[in-house]
Structure formats: structure tokens, C-alpha cells
Amino acid sequence: MAGYFEEMGWAELEDGQQPNHLLDMARFLIDFGLYEDNFTGEWPRLxxxxxxxxxxxxxxxxxxxxxxxxxxxxxxxxxxxxxxxxxxxxxxxxxxxxxxxxxxxxxxxxxxxxxxxxxxxxxxxxEKKRAEQRKEDIETLHNSMFS
Ligand SMILES: [Zn+2]
Ligand SMILES: [Zn+2]
Missing domain, CATH: 3.30.40.10 (Zinc/RING finger domain, C3HC4 (zinc finger))
Structure with a gap:
């Protein structure tokens, strides 16, 4: 199994070594969909x-x-x-x-x-509704000023 981890660029933990917190953080971000390029501000889960x-x-x-x-x-x-x-x-x-x-x-x-x-x-x-409302307000304002 060690070969697989080495190939992936992972080092196995030695006795007393701490896990990599950055990796934990990255997993957390992926879990919540915050790490994807196409994150749209949608609720990341069902x-x-x-x-x-x-x-x-x-x-x-x-x-x-x-x-x-x-x-x-x-x-x-x-x-x-x-x-x-x-x-x-x-x-x-x-x-x-x-x-x-x-x-x-x-x-x-x-x-x-x-x-x-x-x-x-x-x-x-x-919060999402408020953001949409704000956008609408700006559009209404824009239209009333420029039409
Ligand atoms: Zn329906
Ligand atoms: Zn049915």
C-alpha cells in the first residue's frame, strides 16, 4: 500500500506525527462546495x-x-x-x-x-432574497433614470 501513497505524493504518518491541517481544511471546503470554480452562491447541499x-x-x-x-x-x-x-x-x-x-x-x-x-x-x-431584492431595486432605479 505504501507504494500507492508514495505515487500520489503522500507521505504516510510516522508515529507521533500530526495530520495535515491544510488537507482537513481543503476537505471541509470541498464538502461545502466552496472549492468549486462554479460555486454560484447556491446552498451547497440538498x-x-x-x-x-x-x-x-x-x-x-x-x-x-x-x-x-x-x-x-x-x-x-x-x-x-x-x-x-x-x-x-x-x-x-x-x-x-x-x-x-x-x-x-x-x-x-x-x-x-x-x-x-x-x-x-x-x-x-x-439573505438570498434580500440580495435578489437589492438587484431588482437597482434595476428599477436604473430603468427609471435611463428610460
Ligand atoms: Zn410543485
Ligand atoms: Zn407515488
Whole structure:
């Protein structure tokens, strides 16, 4: 195995030698997507799960047509099937969407976002919105001055 590490330019740790902190830092940055050239200011990971409250307040609906299918499992709905409806009006089997929202907070079909219980993510969303608003304000100002 030593040969492999040597080829990669790595030295194995001797007894009592400390791991390389720069490497740990680099791994951290890569983990958070901050090290990529195409970093766009997007949340670097899958957004957190939807809040329990948001999930509980999803509407229960009865499917009225048979030309739609559940976007998650792709099975066709039958008329009279029970489904859960997201605020964006997309419908899913309860089991499908509940499992999904347990992992991440957005509609798998259109990415409409539900609130989360994750303070870090909510702060990130607010900051992003503020940045977008600022950009819009500047554009409005620009347009009112130059058109
Ligand atoms: Zn389904
Ligand atoms: Zn949707």
C-alpha cells in the first residue's frame, strides 16, 4: 500500500506525527462546495427537510382524473385515489411525498419550497432574497433614470 501513497505524493504518518491541517481544511471546503470554480452562491447541499408543521398542513385531496401520475413513483393515479397536494398544486401519493419531504423541502416536480426547521437554511434563504431584492431595486432605479 505504501507504494500507492508514495505515487500520489503522500507521505504516510510516522508515529507521533500530526495530520495535515491544510488537507482537513481543503476537505471541509470541498464538502461545502466552496472549492468549486462554479460555486454560484447556491446552498451547497440538498436543502434540509420540510418542517413538521408544513408537512402536516399539506392538503388531502381526492384524485379526480386518471390522466395524472405521481411525479415520484411515476405510477398513474386512479379516480378516487387519495393524494397529498403541495401548495404548488402538485399531487403525490402521501407515502411518496412524506418520504421525500423527510429528506428535503422542495416539490420534486417544480422545486416550490416549503418552510424548514433549519435556522441556518432559513437565514440563508432570507439573505438570498434580500440580495435578489437589492438587484431588482437597482434595476428599477436604473430603468427609471435611463428610460
Ligand atoms: Zn407515488
Ligand atoms: Zn410543485
Amino acid at each position: 436543502p434540509p427537510p420540510a418542517s413538521k408543521e408544513a408537512v402536516q398542513s399539506l392538503a388531502d385531496v381526492t384524485v379526480e382524473t386518471d390522466d395524472k401520475s405521481c411525479p415520484i413513483c411515476l405510477k398513474k393515479f386512479n379516480i378516487g385515489d387519495k393524494a397529498k397536494e403541495m401548495p404548488c398544486h402538485h399531487q403525490f401519493h402521501a407515502k411518496c411525498i412524506l418520504t421525500w419531504l423527510d429528506k428535503t423541502n422542495s416539490c420534486p416536480f417544480c422545486r416550490h419550497e416549503l418552510p424548514t426547521d433549519n435556522e441556518g437554511y432559513e437565514a440563508f434563504k432570507k
